[in-house]
Amino acid sequence: MWSDIKEIQSTDTNVKKFVFTKDSAVAESVLYKYPTYEDRTVICCSTQSGCPVGCRFCGAGDNFVRSLTSEEIISQPVHLLETTNVDVKDIGRLQIMFMSMGEPFLNFKNLKIALNKLHELYPNAALLISTSGPDVDSYDELISLSVEIPKIGLQFSVHESSDEARNKLIPFAKKLTLSKIAEVGTKFHSTTGRKAFFNYCVHEKNNTQEDADRLLELFNPTHWEATISVICERDEHIAAANKRQEELALDFTTELANRGFSTRVFNPAGQDDIGGGCGQLWFVQEWMRNNPDKAKPSIGRGKEIIHCPA
Template sequence: MYIMEIIELRGCLEDELIEICRELGIKQFRGTQLFQWVQQKAVLTWDEIRNISKSDLQTLRSRMHLYSLKHVHEQRSKDGTRKYLFRLEDGEMIECVLMDYSRKSARDRHTVCVSTQVGCAVGCTFCATGLEGFRRNLSSAEIVGQVLDITHLVRQEDPDFQVTNIVFMGMGEPLLNYDHVLKAIKLLNHEQGQAIGMRRMTISTCGVVPRIIQLAKDNPQVGLAVSLHAAQDEIRNNLIPMNRRYPLALLMEACREYSRITHRRITFEVALTADNTRREEAAALARLLKGQLGHVNLIPVNPVEGTGMERPNSEKIMEFTQVLEDAGIAVSSREERGADINAACGQLRRLWEGD
């Protein structure tokens, strides 16, 4: 017996919706209208769609599924950062974060840190998500849905709100959900949707070597951040188990190839703990990155129950930074946002404490 596949509406590109309309005998321009309602206006239900006839909508509903993520909880940091807990249709939970940055000389920046998996299989020892284990990949509709549902929620307070930047740095390893992440990027970039520029989106990876090279070929415009965290294999093996599969020599070779293809610099993220901020480790990092097109982003480790890791003091961070600068390595420290609500780097989990 043939069972017709029900398509996730939020995961469809404009040309896919146009083709579906054609197959269903609906005027093809309805596909563009439908895409705008879903991706640009961030509607949550079919009933909010106004300029498509009820009969056409009924036909579309027979083939397509439109569901929003279940908004379970929101926390607001003293710095304005918002963390959202969403329940997916199968009952799984994810967290994502909205960070607002006000600027005097340019437009305000509204960055959403999205999740790409339920949990994470990589198991980095300093990360709360890794402690939760891996459940499943998110679909492109679920990835995009985080941006759309946050947009819908904030527009209740500010009708002109628009997400300007996306970082794929939430729960999960984006390059282990490669196809869905790349389609989500296309959806978010589409001029009839959120129209977020490719260069305003960044994928963070712990080092999935084959996908780094593939990303350079498939989408050289999107930004790349590599969670490096250590410059020696024996140390990185303990922090990031995937390093045993893709050790530093392979990872750095892939990074050089990425920059050769894209001509773009890579952000190398380094989580600093009280135990890894010695001068010799900074010197090893400088040697590893010598000649690489990129810069280092230092991230003092955020408190995560169960890891036992402590933050370094400011003097240690300054000394570490100075060693890199003296070696000619571009370096900056990440502006900390949302740590008081467990919304900062490495702090996202599947469950809110009060759930």
């Protein structure tokens, strides 16, 4: 399956990174425990090697190699769970998230196979898809599958409150507008009974009252919950998500809660020393640099590269 799997332990003992490589691809997964694997285990795994979407804050977005096969997707959580030495049945809360590298809906055929298989292997696992919202036909299929598999969750990476600002951050042209995303999430909730999430990375230019009001106009709290993420710098030299960013996230979370949203804050561990945060992917970036013949520049990536959504 893979010719090499590296396990990298953070100084924060609650998080480990895994780098899977073979001649034709690289994938990364992250394993978190809160505070023990038995209490709560969270896995972030990859659906593609590199990513064609090219989000400007993301270390995977510079290059695209190929979509991962269903076996390659499945192998990541299977391997990570084996390393915990815990019987999966004894895990109180298990979450497998498709949000490390790659756009899940640009590899939906293989993701669907993986969702079915992982549900069969680990019926207690929540299977959470986090998407930038490419303009594809697969959302209805996912919603139907989510009725069959009641553990599937859906989150959209929104990150800005207007299409104009979002287009700068996520330059991939063939994506849903914010109002289309709102329609899909509303349909997901109406059909499955489970609310959709929008994920919002807060920075100093998208945290105003007007931003919160626009989000409320777009995303009805009856159908949507909000994940507020602390920005993870993609560059290892400026890796720490600093205190100020945490404060920004908490303040904006209060704004959204005041508008009726159920909220949660996402501040991944291991950002400083292993790139445990979303979009950091330092080891992937290194593999891409060492394999320039396999890594094609992403469609979505413009010439200008910035380090975070600020």
